[in-house]
Amino acid sequence: MEQKSVACILCNKQISPGGLLKIDGDVYCRRCIHDGVEPIAVYPIGVVRKDGKDGESRIILQPFMKKFLWKLDEEAHLTIVYFLHELHEIPTHFMRRFDQKSVGVFASRTPSRPTPIAVTEVELVRIEGTTLAVRGLDAFDKSPVLDIKLGYKEIASGGGGRRRGLC
Numbered sequence: 001m002e003q004k005s006v007a008c009i010l011c012n013k014q015i016s017p018g019g020l021l022k023i024d025g026d027v028y029c030r031r032c033i034h035d036g037v038e039p040i041a042v043y044p045i046g047v048v049r050k051d052g053k054d055g056e057s058r059i060i061l062q063p064f065m066k067k068f069l070w071k072l073d074e075e076a077h078l079t080i081v082y083f084l085h086e087l088h089e090i091p092t093h094f095m096r097r098f099d100q101k102s103v104g105v106f107a108s109r110t111p112s113r114p115t116p117i118a119v120t121e122v123e124l125v126r127i128e129g130t131t132l133a134v135r136g137l138d139a140f141d142k143s144p145v146l147d148i149k150l151g152y153k154e155i156a157s158g159g160g161g162r163r164r165g166l167c
Contacts, residue, residue, distance in 0.1 A: 077151025
C-alpha cells in the first residue's frame with residue numbers, strides 16, 4: 001500500500017512520510033525544522049536485540065568492530081549511543097515522569113526528539129565475539145547502535161572497571 005505525502009505547514013512543500021516530523025499535531029519537513037542545514041552521514045556499528053530474558057539486551061556489532069573491543073571486557077559500565085528508529089509524535093512540552101514538572105524536550109530524557117539520538121548508561125554483563133550482553137538499555141529492538149563509550153560511572157569512580165575476563 002502506497003503512503004501519501006503531506007505538506008509542511010511552514011513551506012507548504014509535499015513531504016514523503018520518511019521526511020516529516022509531527023510536532024504537537026502539526027506536520028513539518030526536516031528542512032524547515034533544521035533551518036536548511038544539510039544532514040550528516042552517520043553509520044551504525046551494530047544493532048540492539050531485545051530478548052526479554054533477565055532484563056538483558058544484546059548489542060550485535062558489525063564484524064569489523066571486533067578491532068575496537070580491546071580491554072572492553074575490563075569495564076563494568078558503558079554508555080550506548082543509538083538511533084531512535086521508532087520515532088513518534090514530538091510534544092514541545094509535557095510532564096516529566098520522575099518529578100511531574102512541566103518541561104520542554106531539551107529539559108528531559110524523552111525519546112521524542114527533533115534529532116532522534118539517545119544515550120543510555122548500561123551495565124556490561126559479558127562479551128561473546130562481537131555481541132555485548134548489557135543490562136539497563138532502554139532502546140527498542142532493532143535500534144541502530146551508533147557508538148559505545150566508557151560509562152560515566154567508570155569515569156566518576158576513577159576507572160578501575162571490574163578486571164575479569166569476559167571474552
